[in-house]
Amino acid sequence: MTGEVPDRRRSSARSREALLEAATELFSERGYDRTTIREIGERAGVDAALISRYFGSKALLYVAVLRAEHGDTAPEDLLTGPRLREVAERAERRGPVPLLRVAVQSSSDQAAQDAARAALQARLVEPLRARFTREGRDRPGLRADVLVASVAGVLLARHSGAFDDLADADLDAIVDVLLEAWGDS
Amino acid sequence: MTGEVPDRRRSSARSREALLEAATELFSERGYDRTTIREIGERAGVDAALISRYFGSKALLYVAVLRAEHGDTAPEDLLTGPRLREVAERAERRGPVPLLRVAVQSSSDQAAQDAARAALQARLVEPLRARFTREGRDRPGLRADVLVASVAGVLLARHSGAFDDLADADLDAIVDVLLEAWGDS
DNA sequence: TCACCGTGTCATCATGCGATGACATCGCTT
């Protein structure tokens, strides 16, 4: 074990990080509205009141989650083919990514909604649209929207409890079915 | 106009019906959790307290909505091909059918969740799976789940406010894109 | 006409939520 010795002293940075991570998981699992700041605090092992101090509000924490989630990787670029696998795998690791939720479910807080929408467009829809345009497909915008919405539906459905086979299947099988439908050009 | 003369006298049947219709619309637009009984009452032009009297609770009203929605038509049978158009058109008329929401988003009330799940399976997933099995497709169960989840994602996304082209496009165009992907065998 | 039961209205309760401020505690700096 060459891991760092965890610094047990107080640290706002550590608390912030713990809250961010817990919030990412919970927003992924249950969506914005059904996640409470008390749950976030509990999972993070941190008092929920610190959310207000470090992020300002639940909505701003949500925005921070969206930013953090995409700050560490390159843009998705494309959903099709190998990229689809990347997106799906990320959803696998952290639950059905908060970003994808906004595709299907509007949240009660307008600021959270707007931020998520902007991120979704910039990270997934726009690159896809650009690609379809480049390839000369007709209705590239609509096609991009439909593809993103489909993928969001499938990845979210996996954890909704409404499907058996989808919940049990491993990710590769799911991606295979999607690619078979949409082609992996 | 050969329509019935609307009976303006008091009538529990009329109130029940008004509540049921308003609830169907609102559950469609916003999902179970984000719809309040006060909103339902307001849209129905009926006091919200009557929900408790006539349906027992918000959750039971939701169950009644699911039943009513599918009581008047034959089973969906299949999602592909012309049937896809039927499902989509119904979603168009009444907003993104409450049934489809459960595919992607679990609700806070367990009874509501279970009822919706059962209806979704019986009405959409099972018939589709049976068809795929009959046709000898591999992984028919998974394939059915993925297709239903995709369609749910797209139809819900149309009203989520996260997509522009999808919101503006007319239904036929959307169905065309879906059919192009999944084939309309 | 009157009494009664179905129907509608309203006030209110209990609960859970996000938010906030007062206070306690820690640990660095001097």
Added chain:
DNA sequence: AAGCGATGTCATCGCATGATGACACGGTGA
């Protein structure tokens, strides 16, 4: 060691929600 700012804890506020019971109203039959 003392002082002080940073960090953590707790109680509580205001608000929205689902639910419920008390009461008012109305029309229908005796």
